[in-house]
Structures are given as structure tokens and as C-alpha cells.
Amino acid sequence: MSFLIICDLRQQEANICLATEKLKPLVQLSEKMADVEETLKRIEGHKGVIGTIIVNSEGLPIRTTLDNSTTSLYARLLRSFTTLARSAVRDVDPQNDLTFVRIRSKKQEILVAPENNYLLVVIQNPSE
Amino acid sequence: MPFSRSVLGSSKLSSQSTIESVNEEMEETFCRRDFSFSLPESLLPDEKRKKGSVKEQMTQVLLKGIKDILITETDTISLLDIPPTLVSVNADDADVIIERNKQYSEVCRNRGNNEKYVERAMQTLNGATKNKQIQNNLMLMVDTATIVSAFDMYAPPEQEVMVYSPEMKQTNDTETVVDSRRSPERSLSLTSSASTVISSCSLKDVETVGSSLNTQVDFELIMTSDKFQYSLLLMERTVLRNNFQSQLAAYRKLPLLEDPDRLVKPKEGEQSEAETSCSPALQCLWVFRCELSRGCRVSSMAWNKKNPDLLAVGYGETDYRNHEQGLVCCWSIKNPTWPERIINCDSAVTTVDFSSNSPGQLAVGMSDGSIAIHNVQSADNKSPFISSRECAKRHLGPVWQLRWNQQELSFTGEEKVESLYSVGADGRICKWFVINGGLDCTDLMKLKKMNNTLRKTEQNKPEKTAECVLSVLTPGLCFDFHPSDSNIYLTGTWEGNIHKCSCSNGHQFLETYRKHFCPVNCITWCPLHPDVFLSCSSDSTIQLWKQDCINPLLSFTSNQPVAEVRWSPKHATVFGAVNEERLEIWDLNSSFLDPVIVQPAAPGLKMTSLLFASLTDCVVVGDSDGQVTAYQLQNLHVGESSQGDVIQGLLHSASPKELQETLM
Numbered sequence: 001m002s003f004l005i006i007c008d009l010r011q012q013e014a015n016i017c018l019a020t021e022k023l024k025p026l027v028q029l030s031e032k033m034a035d036v037e038e039t040l041k042r043i044e045g046h047k048g049v050i051g052t053i054i055v056n057s058e059g060l061p062i063r064t065t066l067d068n069s070t071t072s073l074y075a076r077l078l079r080s081f082t083t084l085a086r087s088a089v090r091d092v093d094p095q096n097d098l099t100f101v102r103i104r105s106k107k108q109e110i111l112v113a114p115e116n117n118y119l120l121v122v123i124q125n126p127s128e
Numbered sequence: 129m130p131f132s133r134s135v136l137g138s139s140k141l142s143s144q145s146t147i148e149s150v151n152e153e154m155e156e157t158f159c160r161r162d163f164s165f166s167l168p169e170s171l172l173p174d175e176k177r178k179k180g181s182v183k184e185q186m187t188q189v190l191l192k193g194i195k196d197i198l199i200t201e202t203d204t205i206s207l208l209d210i211p212p213t214l215v216s217v218n219a220d221d222a223d224v225i226i227e228r229n230k231q232y233s234e235v236c237r238n239r240g241n242n243e244k245y246v247e248r249a250m251q252t253l254n255g256a257t258k259n260k261q262i263q264n265n266l267m268l269m270v271d272t273a274t275i276v277s278a279f280d281m282y283a284p285p286e287q288e289v290m291v292y293s294p295e296m297k298q299t300n301d302t303e304t305v306v307d308s309r310r311s312p313e314r315s316l317s318l319t320s321s322a323s324t325v326i327s328s329c330s331l332k333d334v335e336t337v338g339s340s341l342n343t344q345v346d347f348e349l350i351m352t353s354d355k356f357q358y359s360l361l362l363m364e365r366t367v368l369r370n371n372f373q374s375q376l377a378a379y380r381k382l383p384l385l386e387d388p389d390r391l392v393k394p395k396e397g398e399q400s401e402a403e404t405s406c407s408p409a410l411q412c413l414w415v416f417r418c419e420l421s422r423g424c425r426v427s428s429m430a431w432n433k434k435n436p437d438l439l440a441v442g443y444g445e446t447d448y449r450n451h452e453q454g455l456v457c458c459w460s461i462k463n464p465t466w467p468e469r470i471i472n473c474d475s476a477v478t479t480v481d482f483s484s485n486s487p488g489q490l491a492v493g494m495s496d497g498s499i500a501i502h503n504v505q506s507a508d509n510k511s512p513f514i515s516s517r518e519c520a521k522r523h524l525g526p527v528w529q530l531r532w533n534q535q536e537l538s539f540t541g542e543e544k545v546e547s548l549y550s551v552g553a554d555g556r557i558c559k560w561f562v563i564n565g566g567l568d569c570t571d572l573m574k575l576k577k578m579n580n581t582l583r584k585t586e587q588n589k590p591e592k593t594a595e596c597v598l599s600v601l602t603p604g605l606c607f608d609f610h611p612s613d614s615n616i617y618l619t620g621t622w623e624g625n626i627h628k629c630s631c632s633n634g635h636q637f638l639e640t641y642r643k644h645f646c647p648v649n650c651i652t653w654c655p656l657h658p659d660v661f662l663s664c665s666s667d668s669t670i671q672l673w674k675q676d677c678i679n680p681l682l683s684f685t686s687n688q689p690v691a692e693v694r695w696s697p698k699h700a701t702v703f704g705a706v707n708e709e710r711l712e713i714w715d716l717n718s719s720f721l722d723p724v725i726v727q728p729a730a731p732g733l734k735m736t737s738l739l740f741a742s743l744t745d746c747v748v749v750g751d752s753d754g755q756v757t758a759y760q761l762q763n764l765h766v767g768e769s770s771q772g773d774v775i776q777g778l779l780h781s782a783s784p785k786e787l788q789e790t791l792m
Contacts, residue, residue: 032352039360042466046367054350062347091278100362111366113359118350120359126370 048125050108055079055119066123074110078121082114365462372464375413378760379461379744408763410713410727413746414464416441416756424455426750428479429739434487436743437461438468440504441756444476444495456480456492458504459756469504483532485546489513493527493550499560499567501548514567521569525553525603533609533617535631549609551619555601557629573629575621577602578640608651612658620648626663628675643671643680650692656700664690670705670714682720686712692738696745702764704747706738711749715764727759 044052044065051066055075064071086098101112113120215225239245350356369376377384416439424443432438437460444454454477457467471492479493488505499522500515527550534546548560549572558569577600607619615631616638624644627637646667654660659675666689671680688707696702701716705723712723729735729751737750745761 029348029352033348036351036357036360039357039364043360043364043367046364046465047371049367054347056347056350062350087277094278100366102366109370111363113363115355115359118356118359120356120363122363122367124367124370126373 043122046124048127050123050125052123053119053121055121057117074121074123075119078110078112078119082112082119086114364466368463368465372414376461378411379413379741379746379758381744408713408715408725408761410711410725410747410759411762413758413760415758416459416464416467416748417754418457418466420467420470421455421457421754424754425752426737426754426756427477429737429748429750429756430480430482430490431739431742432458432482432487433484436741438504439739439748439756440480440482440490441750442477442480442492443754444473444478454492454494456490456502458490464758471502471504473500474498478526478528479530481530481532483546483548484534485532491530491532491548493530495526497523497525497527497552497554499523499527499530499548499550501567514562521558521571522567523550523552523554523556523558527552528603528605529607531607531609533614535614549607549617551604551607553603555603557604557607557619559631571634572631573619573634575602575604575619575627576600578623578625605647605649606651608653608661610658611653611655618651618653618661620644620651620663620665622647624648624665624667626651626673639678641673641678641680643683644669646689649690650694652693652695654695654700655697656695662693662695662703664693664705666690668707682716684714684720684723686723691736694738694740696740697742698745699764704738704740706735706749708734708736711735711738711747711759713747713761713764724764725761 040052040063043049051064051070053061053066053071053074054063055078056062059075059079061071061075066074081103082098082101085101089096089098098114101114103110103112108123108125111122111124215222235245374384421441421443426441427444428442430440432440439459439461440456441459442454442456454473454475456471456473456477458469458471460468471490473492473494475494475496475498477492478495481491483489483491488503490502490504492500492502494500498515501513503513530548530550532546532548548567549557550560550569551557555575556571557573557575559572560567560569562568603622604619605622607617610616610618616628617631618626618628620626624642624646626641626644626648628639628641629637641663644663644665644667646665648663648665651661651663654662661673661675662670663673664670668686668689670684670686670690670693672682672684673680684705686705686707688709690705690707693703693705696704699715702724703714705712705714709729711725711727711729713725713727715724718724727749732753733755734752735749736752739748740746741748741758745764746758747761748756748758750756
């Protein structure tokens with residue numbers, strides 16, 4: 001009788017191990033998400049930062065701290081601007097690529113980190 | 129019959145074109161059947177005259193008798209004859225035609241190269257044009273334009289061709305008029321980013337069509353990608369650089385740029401100009417502090433050997449009875465608000481040091497006697513690389529200092545093998561090496577306790593004399609390797625003695641320097657002069673020694689027990705000392721009695737740790753609340769001459785009698 005019980009437990013242990021192995025990537029994913037969220041919140045809390053926008057590849061803003069109209073305006077305008085900037089950089093040297101765009105205006109500074117599938121925009125007022 | 133009738137009738141039509149007359153003539157021709165039908169047409173008008181007279185007789189006769197009617201056929205009248213172009217093979221002239229066909233095809237074939245045949249234009253008859261008007265739906269004309277740049281045409285092999293989304297077709301239907309402003313966006317491109325610009329032109333359509341589920345999945349995918357984390361890092365550093373621009377420029381010794389949009393306040397400007405004096409001063413640049421480190425005491429700091437912007441700070445209570453969780457944070461100059469790496473340790477951290485050979489390795493010594501080596505390069509690595517917890521010979525008390533040291537192998541003289549050395553509260557100096565994934569150590573030296581009554585003798589007695597108490601080991605608090613000769617090191621003990629030892633001799637001290645009567649907290653060799661070192665102790669004094677003299681050359685007094693003393697890496701006559709109350713910067717050029725700059729600690733805080741920055745003239749000071757403050761040294765008048773000579777000259781002038789005696 002005792003042998004049977006031991007075998008059962010071992011099987012259950014094996015099942016639990018398998019389950020946790022499958023859960024590991026999910027756990028890691030949620031940890032990563034938490035880290036990323038924390039970093040984003042930190043950036044938004046820095047001195048002078050007016051707002052942050054994340055735009056996906058289709059031009060839809062997927063996360064923003066500003067109101068809808070401003071967000072869609074920035075998303076649309078900055079998409080075309082970064083495309084133009086990138087083509088300018090690559091026209092000069094096709095092996096080069098755009099890594100960061102900063103637009104400094106009288107009242108604020110717009111920082112854009114462009115990538116193939118997203119756009120990270122932060123608007124800061126540095127002279128506060 | 130109707131056929132033939134129409135032929136005859138048509139001639140009459142030309143003369144009389146009414147339908148009634150045709151009917152009349154039809155009757156008349158029908159009546160004339162008796163007579164020969166093949167009468168030529170020229171005779172017809174005669175017949176017409178005879179019609180009237182003949183007509184009366186006929187009708188009376190017809191009523192009475194049977195008449196015979198003759199019907200004859202006319203010749204076949206051919207109206208249309210188009211001879212066929214196809215000839216049967218069995219026809220008589222088939223051969224001739226075949227022959228002619230062959231000749232013609234030959235001619236056609238040779239026509240290209242043959243000079244007999246020349247292409248020439250001919251005027252042909254133009255058929256008469258016929259105008260026909262129809263009505264049609266209005267066709268809308270649309271203008272489109274694209275700009276293609278060299279970038280668009282350059283297609284690197286690894287980029288995929290983006291499939292145009294079905295939303296594109298919708299845009300063509302709904303938007304018939306193209307805004308000419310948008311034409312630069314519609315560039316033909318193979319990269320996905322540019323092609324999606326086209327669909328973003330009709331943002332309204334996309335919003336109605338796209339589902340919310342897609343954006344959620346997108347969001348997660350984007351957020352967890354490595355590129356996004358890198359972008360976040362870049363963004364945070366840029367935002368902070370904007371905020372800390374003036375401080376970072378001062379740190380890097382760059383000229384300060386005036387922000388043209390900043391509101392210029394003239395009053396403050398005048399005041400600041402009046403206040404800038406030429407006296408040496410410390411200017412606070414920024415403070416490394418975050419939520420995690422609040423309340424922890426800064427116990428040790430170390431700069432990274434390869435990246436001079438990276439600072440490792442160890443936090444922990446130095447009271448080793450209180451086993452709390454320790455913390456090591458790696459801060460970067462570029463981000464004073466949040467550390468780059470956070471490492472949680474099992475117990476309070478007492479010392480940290482970065483390795484030179486592998487710059488990513490950070491050795492951490494803790495108050496429970498264990499040593500862990502962490503790899504700071506990868507952010508995910510939470511567990512230590514190697515730990516000495518399982519080692520049987522590990523330190524029994526807190527590890528007071530760790531140092532990575534490069535030793536030259538004697539036979540080759542070129543290879544530099546780096547080993548980790550530590551000194552602990554159990555009085556042992558150990559050399560550690562990695563075995564089987566763990567650390568193991570060998571004892572270099574055991575710090576034997578020397579009796580205090582021997583302090584006044586100036587002889588270097590070996591400890592194996594009857595008068596010395598040899599049984600107990602005294603805790604070693606600090607040690608430092610000679611900058612050029614890596615075999616020699618100095619170590620300071622709890623008793624207040626400083627021993628000069630050699631790595632090759634594990635039993636005897638080469639020399640003992642006695643002056644302090646309280647624990648020696650820190651020893652440091654001068655980086656610019658080979659034989660000079662400083663020591664500080666809890667008896668509130670700092671002593672300057674030369675390697676060959678038993679007695680210190682200079683001594684400086686402070687008002688509190690001095691926790692740490694460091695030489696400036698650039699100026700040989702400048703060193704800094706920190707005690708609980710204040711930070712002191714001494715300049716041997718100006719004065720031996722007083723520090724040149726004194727920076728009192730903020731109220732309620734005690735300063736605990738000090739480091740000079742290697743490339744700039746800044747110092748970082750740690751305090752008991754977990755804050756590390758960066759100060760810039762200003763207006764320190766230091767001469768330009770070679771540093772080693774400066775020290776030499778100073779030492780000569782400082783205490784002439786004792787010094788010259790011992791030097792000779």
C-alpha cells in the first residue's frame with residue numbers, strides 16, 4: 001500500500017514541476033511588465049515632464065497621460081516627422097539608422113524614441 | 129418574284145416616288161403577264177401609252193374564256209459577288225495558288241535584309257468619319273503623387289515586405305479627394321513603418337475597424353520587448369540630463385551653456401557675481417538617493433574600473449550584531465534618481481570592490497563574514513555569481529575590507545592574475561579563489577596581537593619573543609596594496625598598529641608602525657608618490673608616513689574619530705578625510721594645521737564614507753541616511769609642477785629635523 005502512495009505523490013510532484021515550468025515564462029513576463037510599468041511611472045514623475053505617449057505601429061496611441069485630442073495630435077504629427085527624419089538619415093548613409101529625436105521649442109522639448117513597431121514620446125518642460 | 133419586281137420597280141421609283149404609283153404599277157405589271165416579260169426597260173414607256181386602249185378590250189374578253197399564262201424565268205442577276213480567298217486543295221488551280229503563296233512567304237522572309245524592298249509610307253484613302261454622340265457617367269479624376277527617396281529604394285535583405293492591410297482598400301473608396309499635403313507620406317517603401325503611414329491617413333476608418341483586443345496584445349508585446357526597455361532607459365536619461373544639465377556639465381568640466389529660453393532674473397545674477405570669491409569651496413552637485421536606501425547607512429563605495437561613471441554603494445549597519453538585510457546599489461552618474469542595479473544581500477554589507485580584469489564582477493563583503501561575487505552586467509541575474517557561504521574557512525566576523533589585486537607572475541612578468549583579498553574581524557587576511565563554483569581561501573597572514581607596552585620601542589621585534597602575547601588575533605580593519613609593488617601591503621589593526629607585510633611571507637611582519645592608540649580605520653598609499661601613505665584612526669588623528677620611517681612625518685588632528693581618508697588621484701598634496709560631523713579637504717600646499725575646506729554634515733546626518741572621482745575634481749560622500757552626495761571641489765589652488773616632486777619638497781620643508789635624520 002505504501003508503495004502505491006509514494007508513486008502517486010511522485011507523479012503529483014512531477015506534475016507540479018511541469019506546471020511550474022510552464023508558468024515560469026508567464027511569471028517572468030508579468031515581472032517584466034511590472035518593471036516596465038515602474039520605469040514608466042518614474043519617468044512620468046520626473047521634474048518638468050508634461051506627459052508621455054506610447055504609439056504602436058499603426059499610429060494608435062496605446063498608453064498616454066495626456067487628453068485624447070492632444071494625444072492623437074502628437075501621435076499623428078510625430079509619426080510623419082520621425083519617418084521623414086529617418087529617411088533623411090538613411091539617405092545620407094543607408095547603413096545608418098535613427099535612434100532618437102529631440103525637438104526643442106520655446107516652451108517645451110519633445111523627446112521621441114522611434115523603433116520599428118512603436119514610438120515612445122515624452123514631452124518635457126526643461127526650464128522649470 | 130418579288131426580287132425581280134423590285135428591280136424593275138426601282139427604276140420607276142426614280143421617276144415617281146409615291147407608294148400609290150407603285151401599287152398602280154404593280155397592278156399594271158401583273159396585268160401585263162400575257163405579254164413577254166423580258167421586254168427591255170426602254171420599251172416600257174411605250175407600253176404605258178398602249179395601256180389605256182388595251183385595257184378595255186381585255187376586261188371583256190377575260191370574263192368569257194380560259195386563258196393560258198406563260199411563266200418564264202429571267203437570268204440570274206448577281207447582286208454581290210465576293211470571291212472567296214480560300215481555295216480547296218482539290219481545285220484545278222490549287223497548285224498555282226500554292227506556288228504563289230510560297231513565293232510570297234519567301235519574299236516576306238527576305239524582305240528584312242533584301243535591298244530590293246524599301247519601307248515607304250503611302251497615303252491611303254481615309255474613310256469618311258462619322259460622328260456619334262452618347263451620354264456617359266461623369267468620371268472623377270484624382271491626382272496622386274509620391275516621393276521616392278534613395279532610402280526607400282535601398283532594401284536590406286533582412287527586412288520583410290509589408291503586406292498592405294485591407295484597410296487600405298477602404299481608404300481608396302471613402303477618400304476620393306487626396307489632400308496634397310499628405311503626398312510626402314505616401315512614399316513607396318518596403319519597411320513596415322512607412323507603409324503603415326498610409327493607413328494612418330485615414331485614422332478615423334482605422335479606429336472604427338480595429339478591435340480593442342489587438343491593441344491590448346500589441347501593448348504587451350511592445351512593453352516587454354528588450355528594445356522598449358532600452359528606449360525607456362534612453363528616455364529617462366535624456367529627461368534627467370535636461371534637468372541636471374548644469375550639474376553634469378560641471379562634473380564633466382564642460383562650459384555651462386546658458387539656456388536662452390530661461391527667464392533671466394537680473395537681480396540674482398548680480399548677487400551671485402558678487403559672491404563668487406576665490407576661496408576653495410565645495411559645491412553640491414547632486415545626491416544619489418532613492419526609496420530603497422533610505423535609512424540605511426552607507427558603509428562602502430567603489431568606482432567601476434572600466435566605466436568611470438558607475439559607482440557601487442554598499443549599505444548596511446556596521447554594528448554586526450544587528451543582522452539586517454544588506455543592499456548594494458550600482459548608481460550611474462547619468463541617473464541620480466534611481467540605481468541601475470539593485471542587489472539584495474543576506475546581511476549588512478561592509479565593503480564592496482570592483483574587479484579590474486573582469487569589470488562586471490563586484491565583490492561584496494558582509495557582516496556575517498561571507499563574501500559574494502556578483503555580476504552586474506546583466507540586469508536579470510538576481511543571485512550571486514559565487515558566494516563563500518559554504519566555505520569552511522570563511523571569516524568568522526565581519527569582513528572589513530575586500531580588495532582585488534593583480535599579481536604579476538614571477539616567471540613571465542607579463543600576466544596579471546587577479547585575486548581577491550580580504551581582511552576580517554577574526555584577524556585573518558585571506559586570499560580567495562574560485563573552486564567548484566564556490567570560493568575557497570588560503571590564509572596570507574594572521575594578525576597577532578602585539579602588547580601595547582612595546583609601543584615605545586623602536587625596534588622591529590619578531591613576535592616570537594617571550595614578552596609578546598601571541599595567542600589572540602586582533603581584528604584587522606583595513607589594508608591596502610602598494611600601487612607599484614603588488615607584493616607589499618599595509619594593514620591596520622584594532623590595536624592601532626600598522627603592519628607592513630608581504631604576500632610571500634605569511635609569518636612575519638616586515639615592519640610595524642605605531643602611533644595610533646585607537647583602531648586604525650583606513651590606510652591608503654599615495655598614488656602619485658611611491659613611498660608615502662596616510663592612516664586615520666578613531667583617535668581623531670591622521671598620520672602621514674613614509675615607508676622607511678618608523679615615525680610618522682606629519683600628523684593632522686581632527687575633532688572627531690576619522691572614518692575614512694583618501695588621497696586625491698590628481699593632486700599629490702590634497703587628501704580628504706571624513707568623520708561623523710564633517711568632510712575635510714586638506715591641502716598640504718596651504719596648511720598643515722587646518723583643512724582647506726570643511727563641509728559640515730547636514731543636521732541629523734553622519735558622514736560615513738568618502739571617495740574621490742578619478743577623472744574630475746569631485747568627491748562623493750556617503751552618509752548614514754543612505755544618501756551619497758557628489759561635491760565639486762572649486763578654487764583649489766594647486767600648482768602645476770610634477771606631483772611627486774611637490775610632495776618631496778613639502779616633506780623636506782615640513783619637519784626638517786626628524787625627516788632629514790631618517791632620510792639620511
